[in-house]
Amino acid sequence: MASEFVFYGGLVFTGSGAPLEAHAVVVRDGRIAAVLPETELDLEAFPDANRIHLDGALLSPGFQDAHIHPVGGGIELLQCNLSDAESADEAVELIRSYAQANPEQEWILGGGWSMDHFPGGNPPRGLLDEATGGRPVLLQSRDHHSTWASTAAIERAGISAETPDPDDGRIVREADGFPAGTFHEGAGDLFASVRPATSPDLAYQGLLRAQEELIALGITGWQDAMVGADSGGISDPLAAYERAAADGRLLVHVVGAQWWLRDGGIEQVARMTERREQAAAAHPDRRIDLGTTKIMVDGVAENQTAAMLTPYRDASGHDTCNHGLSFIDPAMLREYVTALDAAGQQVHMHALGDRAVREALDALQVARDENGDTDGRHHLAHLQVVAPDDTARFAPLGAIANIQALWATHEDQLDDLTLPFLQDGQVDRQYPFGDLVRARARLAAGSDWPVSTADPLAAIHVAVNRAYPGSERPPLGGAHQRIDLETAFAAYTSGSAYVNRRDDDTGSIREGYLANLVVIEPNPFRLPIDELHRARVTSTWIEGRRVHTAEPATASATASVTTASDTHRTESR
Structure with missing residues (x-):
């Protein structure tokens, strides 16, 4: 050859x-x-x-994807995969077909259902009970912030009307208080003790399937936004990466963002630094890099857990007392980010609401004040709503805007489940990529697959148009939030390579x-x-x-x- x-x-x-x-x-x-x-x-x-x-x-x-979950995405392709469903009826039929084709499986696991297919974004348990003959079922939503459970799964987990909502989540309930079937955010962890764990072989096969899918889309490297912890029944994907590397089957280069446990403490810094050094010694070719830490600052707007400066509104347009959730106390976040920065660990923060973005930027400011410029290449992912004054803070702090451009368009989930519950004027502040570019913020790009398609070209189309192909709706946030084609391509190539600290030989x-x-x-x-x-x-x-x-x-x-x-x-x- x-x-x-x-x-x-x-x-x-x-x-x-x-x-x-x-x-x-x-x-x-x-x-x-x-x-x-x-x-x-x-x-x-x-x-x-x-x-x-x-x-x-x-x-x-x-292309390099700066925020993705390949092992989980690959596993979903091998389980009950609902990502092709265009409606609630189609989702139920896919579940029914999967159950009939896999009668030997005690539990039915998978994901990919879309919130906008169900009233209020909350699918009921009864649909699962009927489609599967009463088997225990747990299905992750497409955004992985909600879990759809059958009655059998709820009962096996010992969840009842008396079970309180966890601090970081919410149980959707029926009139008598019994769980209705949808569990948002941390409430999904109530199934951790009964949900079957993913076998190492399934995780490995999921990684290989994902790699095949992603390479076909032109993706040659990525940052896995969650390694070092189990989640949703999926074991730490790092073992799958190590096995693939040892077998010579890991073709791409991978940065693994080590998951920060919300209920953990500052001691996590030393553990993550040690794992980073071990990975560097084991992979001198930098095929696997663990120099990043992932912190969830808030939730998502669809279930009103994204942390906002202003309150959400109810269905009648009145202000509520809900400003969303800060998963980590802001003072503790500042301490953790400063310590990680001092230890040479990059910080990758999920920050979706404007209060979460501000809390993340405040933490980076304290880190810079105490440590100086460490070239940490810290980045904030998602950035659905950013206060105008905060867009100008990215460049001076060296904070990178890690954008998921495919979401920057009017579509049913945004228009039906999010915008009606936000304050007036916030539609104009959705995914303010144009404002960030004008403020000279550096951009990287990712997909969050399997939340949405991993296709960079699909995301680039939306970044440039602020609308999906064939849409008759106006550009989300206004035409001034569009970015040009050169900028969009750079975000997905050299920009993500910079975030991944591979700009010296890739991107x-x-x-x-x-x-x-x-x-x-x-x-x-x-x-x-x-x-x-x-x-x-x-x-x-x-x-x-x-x-x-x-x-x-x-x-x-x-x-x-x-x-x-x-x-x-x-x-x-």
Whole structure:
């Protein structure tokens, strides 16, 4: 197999700015050997090279996802997967079919249901009881912030009308107080003692399935937003990564964000630092890196647990007493972030509401005041609502805006379950990417898959248009919150590489960098912006080896339909 390749005949996006025209890229022994004008290219000088004429396509650095849950997503694909359901009826039929096809399974596990398919975002237990014949069922919502449980599961967990809501969650109840079937946030942990644990083999197979899916979308590296802890019956995914690396089957490079236990304390810093050093010693090729800590600052807006500066409204438009949840006391958050920063550990914070964003930025300010500029590359993910004064704080603090661009559009879950319960004017502050760019904040990008499709090109379409393909609704937040195509591509390539501390050898097309590349057609830089969703990855390369080639028979028509549908369906975090 040739170890030398020459790409030419298309545009080259180098990781920032406008793509290069009439340039060639030479790859040798897994790295980029040269980027040169085609006028200087002498193909005869590369007699043994595999010459790849792009025929007008775009050559780009491989995408990197800065916030994703691959092992859980892969497992869901192998279990009762509801992500294709377009309605409550379709979800129930998928559950019924799965139950009938798997009569030997005592418990039915899986996820992917969409809140906007059920009244108030709360599916009832009775639908599960009828579809599965009374078996215990636990299904995670698409955003993984809610659990749908059957009566048998509730009874096995010993949950009753007398069971109080946990501090970090809420049980949806029937008139007599008995659980109705939906458990939001930490209330889902009430099933931890009875839910079957995921076997190591299932986790491993889930990782391999996820890697296959993600590579096909052009993703060559990622930051797993939760390692080092069990969640929702899924064991710590780190073991699956280590096994895949040992077997030579982990093709991508992975940063694992170690999960910060809300009920833990400052002692977690030393443990995480030790695990980081152990991983660095075991993986000198940086295939697995544990230099990041993930902290959940708040919840999500759909179930009114996102931490807000102003109160949520009720269905009649009146203010309530609910401002959402801060999962960690702000004073403790400042202490923890300062200690992690001093220890050289990057902090990755889920911050969705404007109060959570402020608390996270306040913590970074204290860390900087005490430690100076440590080049921590700390980042805040999701950023659904940001107070205007806080957008200007990102750049001076070196805080990176980790955006999930696919969500920045009007769709049913946002319009029905979130916006009616927020204060006047907050629709204009949803996902303020344009404001952040104008304030010179650095952007990275991720999907939060399996919450929503992992397809970077689908997310880029929404980032540029602020609407899903074919939408007749106005741009969410106004046209001024759009970002240009170059900025969106940079966020998913060089921006995420910067967050992952791999900007020294990935995320850009430049001499000496790893040849982690994608070929995209039609070339998105030659498409009208409302047709960006037509673009698709036709081949993916990791370290100079082609690891994915799209089926030629399915070309752009399939990509257009699938991507548009996925973008419309995927709504939350």
